[in-house]
Amino acid sequence: MSGDILIVAEHLEGRLAPSTFEVVSLGRALAAASGGVVRVALFGQGVRALAEALAKLGVEVLLVEDVALAEYTGDGYVLAVRGLLESAKPRLLLAAHTAQGYDLAPGLAGALDLPLVTNAVGVRLDGSRLVVTRRLLNEKVQAEIEIASDRMIVGTVRPGSVKAASPAPGGIVVPTKVSIDASRVRMRFARIERPTVQDIDLAAADVIVSAGRGIQKKENLPLIEEFAKAVGGVVGASRPLTDMDWLPKTRQVGQSGKTVHPKLYVACGISGAMQHVAGMKDAGLIVAINTDPSAPIFEVAHVGFVADVLKLLPATLKELTG
Amino acid sequence: MALNIVVCLKQIPNPDLQFQIAPDGKDIRRDALNYKINGADEYALEEAVRLKEKYGGRVVALSLGPKRVDQVLREALAKGADEAVRIAHEDSGTYDVGTVARLLAATVRTLPHDLVLTGVQSDDQGSSATGGLIAGLVGLPHASVVTRVDVKDRILEVATELEGGLQRVYAIPLPALLTIQFGANTPRYAPLPAIMRAARQPIREIAPASVSLPYAFGVRGLSPPIAKGHAEIVTGSVEDQAKKFAQLLREKGFVRR
Numbered sequence A: 001m002s003g004d005i006l007i008v009a010e011h012l013e014g015r016l017a018p019s020t021f022e023v024v025s026l027g028r029a030l031a032a033a034s035g036g037v038v039r040v041a042l043f044g045q046g047v048r049a050l051a052e053a054l055a056k057l058g059v060e061v062l063l064v065e066d067v068a069l070a071e072y073t074g075d076g077y078v079l080a081v082r083g084l085l086e087s088a089k090p091r092l093l094l095a096a097h098t099a100q101g102y103d104l105a106p107g108l109a110g111a112l113d114l115p116l117v118t119n120a121v122g123v124r125l126d127g128s129r130l131v132v133t134r135r136l137l138n139e140k141v142q143a144e145i146e147i148a149s150d151r152m153i154v155g156t157v158r159p160g161s162v163k164a165a166s167p168a169p170g171g172i173v174v175p176t177k178v179s180i181d182a183s184r185v186r187m188r189f190a191r192i193e194r195p196t197v198q199d200i201d202l203a204a205a206d207v208i209v210s211a212g213r214g215i216q217k218k219e220n221l222p223l224i225e226e227f228a229k230a231v232g233g234v235v236g237a238s239r240p241l242t243d244m245d246w247l248p249k250t251r252q253v254g255q256s257g258k259t260v261h262p263k264l265y266v267a268c269g270i271s272g273a274m275q276h277v278a279g280m281k282d283a284g285l286i287v288a289i290n291t292d293p294s295a296p297i298f299e300v301a302h303v304g305f306v307a308d309v310l311k312l313l314p315a316t317l318k319e320l321t322g
Numbered sequence B: 001m002a003l004n005i006v007v008c009l010k011q012i013p014n015p016d017l018q019f020q021i022a023p024d025g026k027d028i029r030r031d032a033l034n035y036k037i038n039g040a041d042e043y044a045l046e047e048a049v050r051l052k053e054k055y056g057g058r059v060v061a062l063s064l065g066p067k068r069v070d071q072v073l074r075e076a077l078a079k080g081a082d083e084a085v086r087i088a089h090e091d092s093g094t095y096d097v098g099t100v101a102r103l104l105a106a107t108v109r110t111l112p113h114d115l116v117l118t119g120v121q122s123d124d125q126g127s128s129a130t131g132g133l134i135a136g137l138v139g140l141p142h143a144s145v146v147t148r149v150d151v152k153d154r155i156l157e158v159a160t161e162l163e164g165g166l167q168r169v170y171a172i173p174l175p176a177l178l179t180i181q182f183g184a185n186t187p188r189y190a191p192l193p194a195i196m197r198a199a200r201q202p203i204r205e206i207a208p209a210s211v212s213l214p215y216a217f218g219v220r221g222l223s224p225p226i227a228k229g230h231a232e233i234v235t236g237s238v239e240d241q242a243k244k245f246a247q248l249l250r251e252k253g254f255v256r257r
Ligand SMILES: Cc1cc2nc3c(=O)[nH]c(=O)nc-3n(C[C@H](O)[C@H](O)[C@H](O)COP(=O)(O)OP(=O)(O)OC[C@H]3O[C@@H](n4cnc5c(N)ncnc54)[C@H](O)[C@@H]3O)c2cc1C
Pocket: A211, A212, A213, A214, A215, A216, A237, A238, A239, A240, A241, A252, A253, A254, A255, A256, A257, A258, A268, A269, A270, A271, A272, A273, A274, A275, A276, A279, A289, A290, A291, A292, A295, A307, A308, A309, A310, B016, B120, B121, B145, B182
């Protein structure tokens, strides 16, 4: 088998996903190590401009255009990859570990009976083996696993774990014909829905005090509000709180909520799951309060208080006003 | 339009705990753990039971794991599942999602299924892959991170969550597989009589199928995560911590006094 690497690009509404640039950068490094070539597959309809943008990264872009690929469907993309594999035999197929990536990768691996490893934070080659670092148990344990196979291995890479690829010369767009039998695409795209609720714009706030499940009860929200007010900020939340309707969805920070860049972010009783961290890791000063010293939020925080938030906040308020 | 629904439920170590690594470095120490149902799977179970209540049919709760997993299956029976099946399997090997999914898929094939539900991800392994793999192996269309399900004339309409709060809506013909997202519904509490009834209900235990893997898998080793950043950790009495916190906020100019 070749040392080639195939990457499936992700795009929505005319924009490439930032995570695709990260996967390209990992793919470039792995191909360099294994003496192979990186190719990026771009599936869509009328997406030539996106292919050209990808080619600026110095990679070969296989542009597959078809009406059946106008919108992402798992079925359509599996058929497109299958078509590409007829003429090439990469060692590894990579996608980002996004809602789309972890829809496609396992569906593909299942349909073609291929080895699969997802949500990797590190990927390297060791001889004929692929060695992958993953995070387990709420980020509290790290595991290194290995896979060896004479078949193409399918993998997804967690967003934010590799630096995005920078421009490089030598890229090229290769329009590639793949015949896709539209009758085998069983699902039909209907529409995109957007949130409509009106609320404060969390993304514009300079100071955010976010509450997580660690605040225990809805009755403790006023404490968070009072503290937010004292530091000139607004209240944000982790997902479980908005799922339980303690706060409106507009207050949710994270991958499926808002991405925020405040000057100060105080995480109150938030464990630091990757989906939360994705939305706040670039805040200027991150203060985390958590009773569990092994909570992964302390990995992204600048200052960490191992404390009961329901005790620390009132005591701090007293210091500030008393 | 009665629906035969299979819902995959996983039992996981309570992720709020701290974990130690076993002496061989290949697993966590399991002697002092307590276990619970995986978070997303509570929503998958609730969705299954709601769909059954609305359209009629049956819900089979399916789990792969050792005997202790029966606890999760009893919970499912108490909350409205009609039948519980456990594929007897020891813990080792659950590090490979491909093995887990192939074993589950082998059983799904033997059960009547219009709809197969799983959670979006397990909070111990976090692969977000078991559902899609089962779908690919069994040959079902699937959608991931589902927040809403409607059924009309054997066509599902599902909303799937994307990054940043967008939803993508699909129409998918049955039979199909969906991975259900946190918050898709409000899981119910089991009423006491149902809990008592579930305690007496049988759980069908089946031997794992023999599956052939197109690869070799191994755990090289577990370790505490290598911290990327290093928070300056403040410990001590709450009063001392509060003083330091207030001082920090003043120094950085977030409070004036
Ligand atoms: C596809 C997908 C998308 C997601 N998107 C998002 C998202 O956008 N945003 C998001 O936040 N999550 C998201 N999640 C959920 C995410 O995986 C976590 O489940 C969630 O972030 C956990 O919230 P939490 O930290 O509040 O709760 P938990 O993980 O339950 O953590 C609670 C923390 O509070 C601590 N604690 C308990 N009591 C106290 C106390 N008295 N004082 C101080 N600390 C205490 C505990 O030690 C623990 O660390 C998503 C999940 C999926 C699968």
